[in-house]
Amino acid sequence: MDLSFLSEQVLWGISIGQLIVAAVLPLLGLLAQSVVRRFLRRVMSRLRKEGDMSVVDDVNRLLTKPLSFLINVALWNGVIGLLDLPEEPLNIHSWATTLGMVALILVIAYCAFHIVDVFAGIATRAAEKTETKLDDQLVAPITNTVKLLVALIMVAAILGQFGYSATGLIASLSIGGLAVAFAAKDTLANIFGSIVIFSERPFQIGDIVEISGVEGAVEEVGIRSTRIRQFDQTVSILPNQTFTNVEVRNLSKRESRRVRFEVTLTHDATVAQLENFLDSIRHSLAQRTDLHPNQSLVRLTKLDTSGLGVLVQAFTISTDFAEFMVTQEEILLRVRKLAEEQELPIMPAKEVRLSGEVGETRSS
Structure with missing residues (x-):
């Protein structure tokens, strides 16, 4: 069959053969979409058998539509390449090719964003299974950073379609980035500090820490700063660069809490009473089950004009602050009761007479 007439017959400056191919390509696109959906269904079916339903939902929700867009835009670019679009008086072919490539770049970036979201979902679920909570906060900054890189590459590629040099753009960004680095050195130091926190994990969300005189519970760890709620409910925001050059005391990591106080008796107490x-x-102390055995200390530590000093020290098994306070209170009351039962006088607070004010005293 002679099909040469398809190339000889022209409509709107385009051969009939090219128009037929241009009409067939979208149909091939629909077929390709069907193949992609079938492939994804097989992948999701296999994942369902393995029990990872969350990944199946993410793939189905985030990738099916972007991949369909990608196939359609790629085929339309093929159609534009096949059609012999006029170049005079207006270069329609050049503009159509450029716009087609821009659309393709946008769709590729769109697909890349959704692929990043799929991996972010996998990373989030993996972080939730770990004991530390810092992993949970690390997922979002990394995801946003990767998306930012994709966006920058997309912008450079689009500008390249309009004749702008991507190399020149990158060089300009490098020079500008160097200037910004000098102007924002504190911000960069904070980012480096956050990397130290995420890598070394000196604490996690909920830990009680003491840093540069600030003591409280860690509420949030960000890229720039860390938020700590003190025991009086005051919120302190510490720059992350602080953690690179100061001591960080993680009070939640200790295995016990120490009860320590001193009782001062008067010299009226006899040796037998002491x-x-x-x-x-x-x-x-030995009878208590909430203290570490064989770690309590009760000693006479002072014998001078101020009185007789008795040091009492013990370590609680629980590290919970509320339970520690209850134990400490019970020990203090017990020591006070023993002193009363044995009629041992406890040294009263000192009195300091104010100069020039006869009859007025101040307790110290």
């Missing part, structure tokens, strides 16, 4: 008092406190 020995009995010390033994009574030791016996009382």
Whole structure:
């Protein structure tokens, strides 16, 4: 069959053969979309058998539509390449080719964004399974950084379609970035500090920490700063660069809490009373089940004009602050009761007479 007439017959300056091919390509696009959907269904079916339903949902929700767009735009670019569009008096072919490539770049970036979201979902679920909560906050900054890189590449590629040099653009951005780096060195130091936190993990969300005189619970760790809520409910915002050159005390990592105080008795106490008092406190601490055994200390540590000093020290098994306060209170009350039972006078607060004010005193 002679089909030469298809190339000889012209409509609107375009051969009939080219128009037929241009009409067939979108149909091939529909066929390709069907093949892609079938492939994704097979992948999702296999994932369902493995029990990872969240990944299946992400792939179905985030990738099906972008891939369909990509196939359609790629085929339309093929149609534009096949059609012999006029170049005079207006260069329609050049403009159509450029706009087609811009559309293709946009759709590729759109697909890349959704692929990043799929991996971000996988990373988020993996981070939720770890004990530390810093991983959860690390996913979002990394995801945003990757998307920013994709966006920059997309902009450079689009500008390249309009005749702008991507190399020159990158060089300009490098020079501008160097100037910004000098102007924003504190910001960069904070970002480096956040990298230190995420890599070394000196603490996690919820830990009680003491940093540069600030003590409280870590509420949030960001790229620039860390938020700590102190025990009086004051919120302190510390720049992350702080953690690169100061001591960070993670109080939540300790295995116990220390109860430590001193009781000062008057010199009226006899040696027998002192020995009995010390033994009574030791016996009382040994009977408690909320203290670490064999770690309590009760000793006479001071014998001077200010009185007789008795040091009491013990370590609680629980590290919870509320439970620690209850234990400490019970020990203090018990020591006070033992002193009263044995009629041991506790040294009262000192009185300091104010100069020139007869009869007025101040307790210290």
